[in-house]
Amino acid sequence: MIKVENLSKSYGQTQALKGISFEVADGEVIGFLGPNGAGKSTTMKILAGYLLPTGGGASVDGMDVVKDSLEVRRRIGYLPESTPLYTEMRVDEYLRFVARIRGVEKSRLKTALSRVVELCGLQRVVGKTVIELSKGYKQRVGLAQAMIHEPELLVFDEPTSGLDPNQIIEVRELIRRLSEEHTVILSTHYLQEVEAVSTRVIIVNLGQIVADDSQENLVSTVETRGLKARIKGPADKVTAQLSELLPGHPIKVLSKDGETTLFGFGLGSKKKDDSFIGDAIAQLVVKNGWELHELIKEQASLEDVFCKLTESDRLEARHA
Amino acid sequence: MHETMVIMRRELHSYFISPIAYVFGVLFLGGQMWMASVGIEQGGIAAPYLFFAMLPQVFLFVLPALTMRLWAEERKLGTLELLMTFPVRIEQLVMGKFLAALSFLTLLMSLTVILPITMSVYGDVDWGPVLAAYVGSLLMASAYLSVGMFWSSMTRDQIIAMLLSLTSLIALYALGMPAFLMVLSQSDKIPEFVVSILGAISPYKYFLSIARGVFDSRDLIYYMSFCGFFLYANSLVLKARRVKG
CATH class of the missing domain: 3.40.50.300 (P-loop containing nucleotide triphosphate hydrolases)
Structure with missing residues (x-):
């Protein structure tokens, strides 16, 4: 048309x-x-x-x-x-x-x-x-x-x-x-x-x-940002076990609130990673008798695409 | 033609719903009547030409108020962009607006017919010159309106449009006065032929001959070319917007 x-x-x-x-x-x-x-x-x-x-x-x-x-x-x-x-x-x-x-x-x-x-x-x-x-x-x-x-x-x-x-x-x-x-x-x-x-x-x-x-x-075309999980359990133990289970995914403690801790997981480049990590976390939590309060998948939005595309252009313009 | 009429109708409609039209109407009609009655009292003559004698000067000040809105407001509101995306030629837009302003003025002028009619009750009115004066007035008004509309297309500010119209109309009026031309021709710096060209431009000059009852087809051609020139310039200004944005 x-x-x-x-x-x-x-x-x-x-x-x-x-x-x-x-x-x-x-x-x-x-x-x-x-x-x-x-x-x-x-x-x-x-x-x-x-x-x-x-x-x-x-x-x-x-x-x-x-x-x-x-x-x-x-x-x-x-x-x-x-x-x-x-x-x-x-x-x-x-x-x-x-x-x-x-x-x-x-x-x-x-x-x-x-x-x-x-x-x-x-x-x-x-x-x-x-x-x-x-x-x-x-x-x-x-x-x-x-x-x-x-x-x-x-x-x-x-x-x-x-x-x-x-x-x-x-x-x-x-x-x-x-x-x-x-x-x-x-x-x-x-x-x-x-x-x-x-x-x-x-x-x-x-x-x-x-x-x-x-x-x-x-x-x-833009990577998913990552995964967050709020888990009730000993923070150091959780970190240790999770990093063993998920090599190649950097784990960070984002915040602590009493007994619960918010963990952030970096994602690899593979698209299926997020569900894989989600499953692994859930299984680990169940096995150890901890509690999983939240599992947040941070998906890339059009906003990320937009920022990424227009930012690179802005940078080019500045260098030119 | 259809499009031109649609534009004209909308503009006329907006004249009638704006308070400016009524203020304008009352001032114009009231002023004209008052001047005519003063003329009758002082001169003791019931002659319609008293009414027309001051018209060129009155038009000078009031007609810019009729035209200042026409494009400036469209530009300010942003409606001009929409107007220019309708399936209408620019010339049709210009013509529609021009005809609206002219129709509105014609309507007001037709209300003044009561003056010669009243006079005819008390004395003999020679209707030939009256009719000629009406035609002459409207022709002169057309010229003034086309100038005012042109300036309105140049700015988004109605006041500026009004002032620019007023200034250029005063200049044109002055060029029609023999005394002013005399002063010009006495100057060494201005060649004689320039003075005679300038003298030929003024719409006022042609009005004088028509108002005297001398109706020459050359006058008609003059007014049509004068309006044509400014309306064409007006359409060029609008077309330039398609390039400049």
Whole structure:
């Protein structure tokens, strides 16, 4: 559906995008991840038809974003960062305006309006002025305007930034529902968001793509952090026996709380290590009559992947 | 065309729901009526031209207030970005907003018809010149509006847009005054042909001839080119945003 080839964009001297390429298939939900100024918004603005690229190209449904700009814009629903809305208009007036400007036929206007009102849960505020709305509702109005013309592709730039936790959950739920019928590209700072809604992750940093893969694959490229166990028993004895049982896994006493001790286990490079260690600890505890109070597996998250990828890039930039 | 009308309707709507429109309307209409009545009292003549005599100066100060919002607010709110991702050409956006401002002013102007009507009760009103004056006023207003809208597209601050419009309109007005041109031509540093070009630019000059009842098609062409120039410049400013971001 989307094909981006060697896309670059400069603002005067600053190069915001340094030739990125990726493709998006129908029905995919892409999470765009990256620190501020990485080029997420720039990419989305080019796709949405707001900005012109400096080099390279992008197409939606085989249509060029520059040459067939109007046609591309018809197929996209776009929500810019910070959700700009006409604050003095009523919600229904605003949505009707967007529907008309986007060419929704007069006869279908009413249906289109009630569809997005229901989908975005705007029933209670549809007669209110935009300025009266809470941030969460404003965000929903922003999402509603993006889909009123039933576009094939939805492009959301940081759809949950600035919302409170409850609102974030609501908006994410909404996006997940939308993703069942649309192709979605969304950018975010929140890693949980990508984990919650998207099927594929593209991490950008300093105008370049540093990773483009499914979540599972990305996470598996980073080692699991380790394992923690809280055991009730004599600390020195436990340490001695465990290090004998698990050679190659450094054991540390992390904290002591009365009779219980929190141990940390380093992991080897093999993926199955964590369950192996878990089993070994459990058996040892049972054999010695100690008590196992907690066994915590510290799994690598997308956050680790993100930090690792963007950090190495930051270092390079500093050395360059 | 459809898109232009949709934009125009939204802008008109936002004129009517903003308090500025009502303040503007009351001040404009009230001011015009007051000046006309003072004219009648002092001169003792019930001539509609009294109403139009001050119009170029009044427009100078009030029309920038009508146009300052048009783009500056969109830029400030960030709605311009969204607007520019709708399947609409920039020219249609510009035209829609321009027509909205012009329609709003036309509506206000049409409310002043009560003045010549009142006068016709007490004396004979020559309707030809009245009609010509209305047409001339709206043509001149179009020129002023296109200048104001252009400045509005250059900034995100409405006050700055207003001040820039006011300054440039005052300059254009001055260029239409023969006395001012005389001063210019007496200077050795400015060649004569520059002075005559400058003199030809001012929308005020053309208004004078129309208001006198001389309706020349060249005046119409002048106003259309003047508006066309500024509206085109306006669309270029917006198109540049696609490059600069």
